[in-house]
Amino acid sequence: MKKTVTYILFIATFTFLLASCSKSTTTVVAPLSATTVKDLPADTIIGITAQGQPYGAGKYTFYSLEKNTIIANSDSATTKWDLAFNGTKILTNGGTSGMGLGGAFVQVGLFDDLKTISTDSVFKTDNAPASYAVTYGSGKGWYTYDPINNLITPLAGRVLVIRTASGKYAKVEVIAYYKGGATLATTATDAEKMSKQRYYTFRYIFQPNGTKVF
Amino acid sequence: MSWITSSAQPYFRKDSLGFYSDTLFVTANKSERQIKNISVPISIINGKNIIQSGNTRLSDVLREQTGITLTSGFGAGVQLQGLNPDYTIILIDGEPLIGRTAGVLDLNRIAVGNIKKIEIVKGPSSSLYGSEAMAGVINIITDKKSNDALNTSIRYGSYKTFDGNISLTKKWNKVKIQSFYNNYSTDGFSVRPNSNNRFITPITRSTFTQNIQYNITNKTSIDGSFRYNKENIKSIIAVANNGTTIYSNGNEANNDLNGTFVINHQFNDKIKTKLNTYFTQHESKQDLLTVSGNPYNDLFQQNFKRVEDQTEWKINKSLNSIVGFGWITEKVNSTRYDNVDSAKNNAIKYFYNQWEWNAGKKLVANIGFRYDDNKNYASALSPKASFLYKWNSQLRFKLSVGRGFKAPDFRQLYLNFTNAAAGSYSVFGAVEAQKVINKLNQLGQIGNLFSNYYQLKKLEPEYATGIHLSAEWEPNQSNEIQVQLFRNDINNLIDVQQVGNYISGSQIYSYLNIKNAYTTGLEIETKQKYNSDWSSSLGYQFLVTGDKDQIAKIKTGIVYTKNTDGTSRLLKLSDYVGLPNTSKHRFQAKLNYENQEGFYANIRAIYRSKWAVANTNGNEVYDNGDQFGKGYITLNFSTGRQFKNGWALQAGIDNINNHIDGMNLPNLAGRTYYMILKYSIQNKK
Structure with missing residues (x-):
């Protein structure tokens, strides 16, 4: 027993020393801070079909995480954009969706806790319409749909780990799907639920140096 | 034989105070015992209180009791000590009622016009009653009058609600015949102006009960009872699906039939036996016609037959034994299953034995078990032990496990049910679910499946272990206090859960054994008598519930919730609210006035604190970030006068404060007014 303790102590000390050594050789980088994008429209509702289905214009909103700006639809066939939004569907610039190196996966955990993308994580790419890198559907990816109250709520503790079009990394947390940056109250009117939906508010950190460390 | 009008009905002006009175109680031992010798926690609602409250349906009566919450969904179900309506067996004169929808036995179906008392046993009682008696037993004892009597009453109230009763008892030398008829109708009410659910539900219900008792000799008697209950619900159902509203004309008919035939025989001073044949059938039919002309028909038929013999043996002054055995056959046909013509069957053989030991004047012990041999599932053994200790004439303690x-x-x-009218959601039984969903998936109709879909497997029976500790104290003639601590641990709890969505977004549900839940809490009941006219009662329940697996997940730190700013954080255990539809606090208060002239008035307040309704933040546990029904109070008032010539008049207001919550309490109408006129005569001989 005592031997074991000594052994563990020895290992711990050794590890500590090693860690201290390696730390001293790392250059100190200013911590990255999160950027919040507010009320990004994602094919907002323009009408209701005869069957009562609301619909939008059918267009995606393209976004560059690197530049923190909306990219024109005319540039959809470029590597300028990283994410594209249409309703609850989020595309990455890769696979069937784009010509970039984009990919993603949804990690269960907290945004702030995700400091390093683990080396064994697998980035998926879009394979429309069968599957998407950012898993599509209620309860599967980033949101849940409540059919009783007709509301989309972002799932708590979901981080979208993104590989951008240029092959760099970012992490995204969706805050809300409704205009104003907060999920509407269940008591909101149907008209409000209709007109305010499909507006994304999300925060993200983009790592420009190409590493998987945030 | 002379008819005289009665100024005193059996339960009129009779003192109702007294946990410790000599009142007989039958449900706890399946045989009559004095209430002060019962070793399990019980409640009694006496007929007088029911009459003076002006309530006409069992649901309204139970809503005002400590430890009971009425759930709304598939009618009014009873939640006893935090356990769902599925786990409380409802008996009429000791015989189980069947005909549950989604586990809920709609207590609106039961008229209380001819009830003598309602007995409630809290805690697992499968040792005598078998399946379903997990949270407890509610036994409705009908009023079997001992003499010739005629009782009539008419009640009329808001929403054109009419309730009429007539009860007739005729007694000859050895034969007694008793008939009861109740008719109830309402135009329905709308508490959901913008709802996607039914907003007008005119209902008519009628109940007919016939009882014949024949005392062949002093030692042998035959008792035959028959009850028929018919319910018609006409509804215009409006279903809003993504903005379009589809109207359907619905017609729902529910029929219940119960019949018992009992032979009682007393062999000698020590041994008596009761041979009991019971048959009951429930049929529920739903026809819907949408404006588009699509008919939707739904049929559910359930048959239950049972033969039971119970023998009671008084071995000596202090030792008593009850032995019972029986057979049950059950059959169900339904359009909701794969095929209406293929009946699903079950057969149960059971045996029970209970020993009662009166050890001196202080201690009463009951130890018993029941063994159910079930054709379709594993057999079940249900043991029970309960103890009563009389500290002194004022104070008593009870422990039951x-x-x-x-x-x-x-x-x-x-x-295998898809509701075409209300948003096309589906519910599939556990045996069917994977088969059906697989097929639907191949047809490309499945939008997505949740992780719990992959956990679907063969269901196991649910088990609950309950411990109840209570103290009853009667310091004087005018005060009583009862305090009870309870804990129920439930294993293999079966719950309906959403397992996926159709492409259209409509939900798909199935059944899963959610292992290990618990409900625990405290109940306090007090009764006070201030003088000959004024009295009051108070009741409080504190309830904590939880899913043990979810609690473990929260403790592990893998359950998240949202901050108000929309960012995520770990869910703390203090955010967790336990099982849905359970409220932490419930409070009842009643103030009662009654004078010598037959005038009475009472005001009753019922409070229920908030309860989780839906998991809206998608983290699969109910927490403070989810949707709640708002805590509320309802106030009911009733007053009346009994005249010496047999007439009685009563008027009342329910829900005086007009609390309406269309989303979460669709069964609770707004403020309602009513008036009751009664006439009773009885032969006093």
């Missing part, structure tokens, strides 16, 4: 079970029912196994 028991195990209850509930076999998975037909619905949980075979249901």
Whole structure:
């Protein structure tokens, strides 16, 4: 027993020393801070079909995480954009969706806790319409749909780990799907639920140096 | 024989105070015992209180009791000590009622016009009653008058609600015949102006009960009872689906039939036996016609037959034994299963034995068990032990420990139901679910499946172990206080859960054994008598519930919730609110006035604190970030006068404060007014 303790102590000390050594050789980088994008429209509702289905214009909103700006639809066939939004569907610039190196996966955990993308994580790419890198559907990816109250709520503790079009990394947390940056109250009117939906508010950190460390 | 009008009905002006009175109680031992010798926690609602409250349906009566919450969904179900309506067996004169929808036995179906008292046993009681008696037993004892009597009453109230009763008892030398008829109708009400649910539900219900008792000799008697209940609900159902509203004309008919035939025989001073044949049938029919002309028909038929013999043996002054055995056959046909013509069957053989030991004047001990051999599932053994200790003439303690079970029912196994009217959601029984969903998936109709879909497997029976500790104190003639601590640990709890969505977004549900839940809490009941006219009662329940697996997940730190700014954080255990539809606090208060002239008035307040309704933040546990029904109070008032010539008049207001919550309390109408006129005569001989 005592031997074991000594052994563990020895290992711990050794590890500590090693860690201290390696730390001293790392250059100190200013911590990255999160950027919040507010009320990004994602094919907002323009009408209701005869069957009562609301619909939008059918267009995606393209976004560059690197530049923190909306990219024109005319540039959809470029590597300028990283994410594209249409309703609850989020595309990455890769696979069937784009010509970039984009990919993603949804990690269960907290945004702030995700400091390093683990080396064994697998980035998926879009394979429309069968599957998407950012898993599509209620309860599967980033949101849940409540059919009783007709509301989309972002799932708590979901981080979208993104590989951008240029092959760099970012992490995204969706805050809300409704205009104003907060999920509407269940008591909101149907008209409000209709007109305010499909507006994304999300925060993200983009790592420009190409590493998987945030 | 002379008819005289009665100024005193059997339960009129009779003192109702007294946990410790000599009142007889039958449910706890399946045989009559004095209430002060009962060793399990019980409640009694006496007929006088029911009459003076002006309530006409069992649901309204139970809503005002400590430890009981009425759930709304598939009618009014009873939640006893935090356990769902599925786990409380409802008996009429000791015989189980069947005909549950989604586990809920709609207590609106039961008229209380001819009830003598309602007995409630809290805690697992499967040791005597078998499946379903997990949270407890509610036994409705009908008023079997001992003499010739005629009782009539008419009640009329808001929403054109009419309730009429007539009860007639005729007694000859050895034969007694008693008939009861109740008719209830309402135009319905709308508490959901912008709802996607039914907003007008005119209902008519009628109940007919016939009882014949024949005392062949002093030692042998025959008792035959028959009850028929018919319910018609006409509804215009409006279903809003993504903005379009589809109207359907619905017609729902529910029929219940119960019949008993009992032979009682007393062999000698020590041994008596009761041979009991019971048959009951429930049929529920739903026809919907949408404006588009699509008919939707739904039929559910359930048959239950039972033969039971119970023998009671008084071995000596202090030792008593009850032995019972019986056979049950059950059959269900339903359009909700794969095929209406293929009946699902079940057969149960059971045996029970209970020993009662009166050890001196201080201690009463009951130890018993029941063994159910079920054709379709594993057999179940339900032991129970309870003890009563009389500290002195004022103070008594009770401890009871028991195990209850509930076999998975037909619905949980075979249901194959899609509600075309209300948003096309589907519920599939556990046996059917994977088969059906697989097929739907191949047809490309499945939008997505949740992780719990992959956990679907063969259902196991549910078990509950309950411990109840209570103290009853009667310091004087005018005060009583009862305090009870309870804990129920439930294993293999079966719950309906969403397992996926159709492409259209409509939900798909199935049944899963959610292992290990618990409900625990405290109940306090007091009664006070201030003088000959004024009295009051108070009741409080504190309830904590939880899913043990979810609690473990929260403790592990893998459950998240949202901050108000929309960012995520770990869910703390203090955010967790336990099982849905359970409220932490419930409070009842009643103030009662009654004078010598037959005038009475009472005001009753019922409070229920908030309860979780839906998991809206998608983290699969109910927490403070989810949707709640708002805590509320309802106030009911009733007053009346009994005249010496047999007439009685009563008027009342329910829900005086007009609390309406259309989303979460669709059964609670707004403020309602009513008036009751009664006439009773009885032969006093």
